[in-house]
Amino acid sequence: MQLSKLARYGWRAVIGEQHEKRDFAFYVMTQLAKWLDMRIYNKHNSWQDDPEVLAVVRRFDPKYPRIRERHFFLYNMARSLRHLPGETAECGALGGISSHIIMAAFEDSRPHHIFDSFSGLSQPTEHDKPKTESVRALQAGEFASPLERTRQNLAAHPQALFYQGWIPERFAEVADKQFCLVHIDVDFFEPTRDSFDFFFPRLVAGGAIVCDDYGQKTCPGARKALDEAAARVGRKVIHVPTGQGLVLK
Ligand SMILES: C[S@@+](CC[C@H](N)C(=O)[O-])C[C@H]1O[C@@H](n2cnc3c(N)ncnc32)[C@H](O)[C@@H]1O
Incomplete structure (x- = not known):
């Protein structure tokens, strides 16, 4: 200093x-x-107290303290895709806030499909090991939360449909649908790869996949999975500074 x-x-x-x-x-x-080798945001960024997004997240949780950057980005992504046909999906919903954000942004009743074990993270593979010891390794079973709680949290959205099970076990049930936005937030290599491989071919033109964990140092497997899967369909991932990764159809 x-x-x-x-x-x-x-x-x-x-x-x-x-x-x-x-x-x-x-x-x-x-x-x-x-x-501390960290960084704080520019104090003049207006997103930090955007009234529209704050109102949306506080509808989910009245005590929600401040807008989180990834929620802000997800809301805006979803809002920008409202004109498209197709349904929406989330792989990895936990308590449901990101699903709430997507459905609130769309402001309509199109079905929203939620895939989650509700038993937490699956088994990590070699690809999921953080590159340095200063980053904590996530464990199987973390983020377990009962389906019934998420169902209650999303009671205001009757268009939310729940598929409890390990990804990709229940994807076949939506194989004939088309999607305009899919949010992938399952932290590890295998379920991220399987989610992308299943949903990308079912995206409508102009649709998008947002991967929450892409830039997280705790989730190297998610990044590898998304890079490889996107390359297989001739796409490059857009890495945004919030840490999310975006692939457009
Ligand atoms: C980080 S949390 C999701 C957070 C949520 N999207 C949010 O914004 O609050 C990860 C979720 O993915 C689920 N999950 C992880 N791996 C999975 C797998 N292989 N199959 C099904 N669900 C999985 C977990 O149960 C957990 O609910």
């Missing part, structure tokens, strides 16, 4: 205007984050 800068900003923070106090707090936090 540069002491001269700290003193200059610090003094303005004491006697200055509101925005100078905020600039000072931001400067201190940025330096602290840098020291």
